[in-house]
Amino acid sequence: MRILITGGLGFVGTQLSIRFLASGHEVTVVDHAPRPKPFTPAGVRYVSADTTVAGPWQVEIANQDVIINLAGASIFGRWSAAYKKLIYDSRILTTRNVVQAMSSEQESTLLSTSAIGYYGFCKDEELTEDSPPGNDFLAGLCVDWEREAQEAQKKGARVVITRFGIVLGKNGGALQQMIPAFKRFVGGPLGSGMQWFSWVHMHDLLEALLFLVGRSDINGPVNCCSPQPVRNKELAKALGSMLHRPSYLATPSFMLRLALGEFASALLEGQKVIPVKLLGAGFKFQYPALPDALQSILAGD
DSSP states (O other): OEEEEETTTSHHHHHHHHHHHHTTOEEEEEESSSSOOTTSOTTOEEEEOOTTSOSGGGGGTTTOSEEEEOOOOOOOSOOOHHHHHHHHHHHHHHHHHHHHHOOTTSOOEEEEEEEGGGGOOOTTOEEOTTSOOOSSHHHHHHHHHHHHHHGGGGGTOEEEEEEEOEEEETTEHHHHHHHHHHHTTOOOOBTTSOSEEOEEEHHHHHHHHHHHHHOTTOOEEEEESOSSOEEHHHHHHHHHHHHTOOOOOOBOHHHHHHHHGGGHHHHHSBOEEOOHHHHHTTOOOSOOSHHHHHHHHHTTO
């Protein structure tokens, strides 16, 4: 198959390109870097573009069998008004441009990323693909983001909305932010530590995306996260144990709010999300349990 990935030089996109190439697919990567980076997988076709702006890069989309839309600025950081606009526009405008460029003459599949932030903050409630959206900034962003992607149905495309949990893997993502603190003996829970942490091992995320590409009977939102979410304090305890470091030094909520402003709520609240659609379709997680996942990642597997 011919597969195009926007945001393809990111944490997930790079690994996904390698996985698709290994399966014999043709892969085109679109990203904003002026040229491929040293870690760009050999064998991909690279297109440099600002995907928030319509342009020649859109020509690449019309003849693809699968488009995987991963582009979007990182949410990690202090949310000023300007940064929230960047987070929003990088997702909404890119998705709009992708859909506009899709051909109604070409049978295609769009896998467009969203996030479990769609559900807002629901304390201990178990959330499935049928649960309603929240009312905070991230939830509103996800609602608008998903609406833009669903427009591709009007062109006859199969649309799958992949709501990512927090991705755990080597050399990036949440663990890259967390591990240094533990190694300096200052790691621990965030706030009360009772908030739910819905996560997914990189291996399982990549396999889930390949699974969804091959399953023409699946469409709409799909939660891409482990079936065994944990509380934040359980994550801290497991990570500290793996790194042979203490895990009891909690970061007070007020300090996070002072440092990160509105974004702190995303770390202090959390969601308990269950991948009902994947499980119902027969997808098998290799790393459903957090300790096994962390051991795999820290061992370099």
